[in-house]
Amino acid sequence: MSISTQDAPKSVAARMIATGTHQRVLAFASLIILLIGFSIASPNFMQTSNMIAILQATSVNGVLAIAVTLVIITGGIDLSVGTMMTFCAVITGVVLTYAGLPLWLGVIAAIATGAGCGLCSGTFVAKMKIPPFIATLGMMLILKGLSLVISGTRPIYFNDTPGFSEISRGSLIGQIFPAVPIPNGVLILFVVAGVTAYILNRTVLGRYCFALGSNEESVRLSGVNTDRWKIAIYALSGAIVGIAGLLIASRLNSAQPALGLGYELEAIAAVVIGGTSLSGGRGSILGSLIGALIMAVLTNGLRVLSVAQEWQTVVTGAIIILAVYADMLRRRRSA
Amino acid sequence: MTFLVEMRGIEKRFPGVHALKGVQFDLRAGEVHALMGENGAGKSTLMKIMAGIYTPDGGEIFVDGAAVTPDSPRAAQDLGIGIIHQELSLMNDLTAAQNVLIGRExxxxxxxxxxxxxxxxxxxxxxxxxxxxxxxxxxxxxTIARQQLIEIAKALSYNPRVLVMDEPTAALNDAEIAELFAVINKLKADGVGIVYISHRMDEIKRIADRVTVLRDGAYIDTVDAATTPLDKIIQLMVGRDLAHVIPDFPDTSRNAVALEVRNLSRGRDVRGVSFDVRKGEILGFAGLMGAGRTEVARIIFGADKRDAGEILVGGQPVDIRSPCDAVAAGIGYLSEDRKHLGLAVDMSVRANIAMSSLSTFTSKAGILNEAAMQKTALSYIDKLRIRTPSDLQDVRLLSGGNQQKVVIAKWLLRDCDVLIFDEPTRGIDVGAKSEIYALLEELAAQGRAIIVISSELPEVMRLSHRIAVMCEGRLTGILPGGAGTSQQDIMTLATQRESAVVEAEDA
Known part of the structure; x- marks a missing residue:
């Protein structure tokens, strides 16, 4: 077993390239190119107000993308994040508007509801062995239905809780630096991203996230209670969806029970553009964040250039296919 | 004295297979106990029961004389039982350290x-x-060898009192094996009990203290390794005299070449592979895991692209770019994973046999002719002696051997001149194996060219008229079949690594 030193510790740069950071670099480069391209095309694009609008538009999709990234790294998929987000918002509406409870309870309710939903999805997948696609498809419909039932299909407004819209629209940064009034929603997005990235890369939960996606049977044979960890990952993902629910409800100052469907696909798109492998085992929060930013920049930039909304959707679809194709090409070459 | 581990009357059944029939096994502290037997004898199953991966259907297990029921890998680990699996079970997306200490970070x-x-x-x-x-x-x-070493490090990190090694040397070269044996001897001195599963007879004499032999899921005998001649152990394993096992092969060296490949290459997996196979010949492919045998077959069959190389069928170059082209050229490939890639297991025998020839059973209006399909299916059921109650039986209800025959029937119907069998008897009972062997010989006698890829050396040696050996993507040699070639000859070629050569030069 004496093995020559040809495999001596690699340089940091070599390791970064080796571990699939490529796609992330590619995504980041695309983002920069898009930003430069749009600023040349339209002088209105590179305005502080427009940049802030892009960030604000990223916040909800970004948080959802972070949530679904965790599940996708385990080799699963979550189709329920859109309607789950709405469901969390509706529950917050019940707590704050119907029951008139204080703001902090509403916040906790949203996060706990999300975690609870994730716990259910996780149990369906891990214990009942239902494929994630089916389990979360079921959850998607259940939660959509429940949101409509609980709210009586009417929006729940937060007019009685004046602080609520501050969660997303207020600006702590703006109070300190009036020149850059970055809204709290964006701040929350970056905090969520930072914390989740830390969990993913520095904690046991994160390690098992990658390990499950890489070779679940092997993890199980190593004596790890894989079912429990998988459920925990879905629950954490759900809790993050709860935060997205707070963000969207706060931005609209209402819980719109009919909203939510379609958000899951935008979130998955952001994750894929960011280089996370749909077959599991590989991915990053930073990538998903960049993916969500790319989508927001595209939508915003095309709008600034007065391209019809219908065409924006077409372009987004094409970008997804291009992004994954680029990743495939790279992987085939290195294989 | 009490044994470190003792297993008594262990029973295990899988659907269609009685894997273990009242098997006993014991292990002392500080000994290497070899577990021998042909593939399918039940060695790995017995050890997976000890390691808590399978639950036995009957029998008792004792550790230090106390009855235990290791019902999960973790429970077995807590009892001090560690296992190194035959198949590599590492997480490729994690680092070596993250793999070694998974679950105990x-x-x-x-x-x-x-x-x-x-x-x-x-x-x-x-x-x-x-x-x-x-x-x-x-x-x-x-590389596979390094991954194997990481796997061993992982098992040792549990400080086990019992260590099961299931073919640990399958992918190692001589230098690496010597190092491994040094580690085993050190563990022995520390009082660890080691169960050693291997097919390489020479290793048994070098490392084992006692040998237990299993055959067809039954316990045969436990003998002393030092004093028992190897012939005796082999005889216990196969249950018959080995001399009769290898038959005479027909001389096919003057037959026309059915398939020739020249300088086939694909990345690191397949590097400059050239060989030919004649009509009526069975060409065996031997090699270790990851040697590139399946990759060669997939390239010939058009399932994977090639970087370079030529494929000639019947002397004519053909440009095979997809399995469709390969079938048109008369090449059939029977995958090692027949349940996933070879059969639609939820459909009937009839539907499966007709599957790849549906156009011949379809009228101009696009309607399937069930009567013709039935006639064909029944004729193959008869010809190949497929044991099934009817041609409408679901394939998943058949035994492994009969499932394999259905796949063969499917390809015979396509009238392929070249048939590539990838692990044709994997997961098939010992009894049914000989039927498959007879069938392959019959197909060759009819003038078809047969390529057999197998990880079981006895199988390759039993069937092959010539034996091609691969190592790390290169074809390291082609040996004559029959009694003139020993397992040792094949293993030498199968471990002829470039890296080993480099190391020797370094030393």
Missing amino acids: PRRSFGRLDEAALNRQTAEIFASLSLALDPRTMVGTQ
Whole structure:
């Protein structure tokens, strides 16, 4: 077993390239190119107000993308994040508007509801062995239905809780630096991203996230209670969806029970553009964040250039296919 | 004296197979106990029961004389039982250290990982194995041999009292084997009991203290390794005299060449492979895991692209770019994973046989002719002696051997001149194996060219008129079949690594 030193510790740069950071670099480069391209095309694009609008538009999709990234790294998929987000918002509406409870309870309710939903999805997948696609498809419909039932299909407004819209629209940064009034929603997005990235890369939960996606049977044979960890990952993902629910409800100052469907696909798109492998085992929060930013920049930039909304959707679809194709090409070459 | 581990009357059934029939086994502290038997004898199953991966249907297990029921891998680990699996079971997307200490990562508060301690502990384990490997190396980038060593390090990191090694040397070269044996001897001195499963007879004499032989799921005997001649052990394993096993082969050297490949290459998997196979000939492909045999077959069949190389069928170059082209050229490929890639298991025998020839059973209006399909299916059921109650039986209800015959029927119907069998008897009972062998010989006698890829050396030696051996993507040699070639000859070629050569030069 004496093995020559040809495999001596690699340089940091070599390791970064080796571990699939490529796609992330590619995504980041695309983002920069898009930003430069749009600023040349339209002088209105590179305005502080427009940049802030892009960030604000990223916040909800970004948080959802972070949530679904965790599940996708385990080799699963979550189709329920859109309607789950709405469901969390509706529950917050019940707590704050119907029951008139204080703001902090509403916040906790949203996060706990999300975690609870994730716990259910996780149990369906891990214990009942239902494929994630089916389990979360079921959850998607259940939660959509429940949101409509609980709210009586009417929006729940937060007019009685004046602080609520501050969660997303207020600006702590703006109070300190009036020149850059970055809204709290964006701040929350970056905090969520930072914390989740830390969990993913520095904690046991994160390690098992990658390990499950890489070779679940092997993890199980190593004596790890894989079912429990998988459920925990879905629950954490759900809790993050709860935060997205707070963000969207706060931005609209209402819980719109009919909203939510379609958000899951935008979130998955952001994750894929960011280089996370749909077959599991590989991915990053930073990538998903960049993916969500790319989508927001595209939508915003095309709008600034007065391209019809219908065409924006077409372009987004094409970008997804291009992004994954680029990743495939790279992987085939290195294989 | 009490044994470290004792197993009595172990029973295990899988659907269609009685895998273990009242098997007994015991292990003392500080001994190497070899577990021998042909493939399918039940060795791995018995050890998976000991390691808590399978639950036995009957029997008792004792550790230090106390009855135990290791019902999960973790429970077995807590009893001090560690196992190194035959198949590599590492997580390719994680680093070596992350793999070695999976499930026992050094933690700080709030479930935070202590990555520095993780790498340090792993480095210590690697050092104790004299393994010069950075703990931060991605496992997926390593060779099979290195991955095997990481796997061994992982098992040792549990400080087991019992260590099961299921064919640990299958992918190692001689130098690496010597190092492994040094580690085993050190463990022995520390009082660890080692169960050693291997097909390489020479290793048994070198390392084992006692040998237990299983055959067809039954316990045969336990003998002393030092005083029992190898012939005796082999006889216990096969239950008959080995001299009769290898038959005479017909001389096919003057037949027309059915398939020739020249300089086939694909990345690192397949490098400059050239060979031919004649009509009526069975060409065996031997080699270790990851040697590139299946990859060669997939390229010939058009399932994977080739970087370079030529394929000639009947002397004519053909440009095979897809399985469709290959079938048109008369090449059939029977995958090693027949349940996933070879059969639609939820459909009937009739539907499966007709599957790849549906156009011949379709009228101009696009309607399937069930009567014709039935006639064809019944004729193949008869010809290949497929045991099924009717041609409408679901394929998943058949035994492994009969499922394999259905796949063969499917390809015979396509009238392929060249048939590539990838692990044709994997998961098939010993009894049914000989039927498959007879069938392959019959197909060859009819003038078809047969390529058999097999990881079981006795199978390759039993069937092949010539034996092609691969190692790390290269064809390292073609040996004559029959009694003139020994397992040792094949293993020498199968471990003829470029890296080994490089190391020898370094030394």
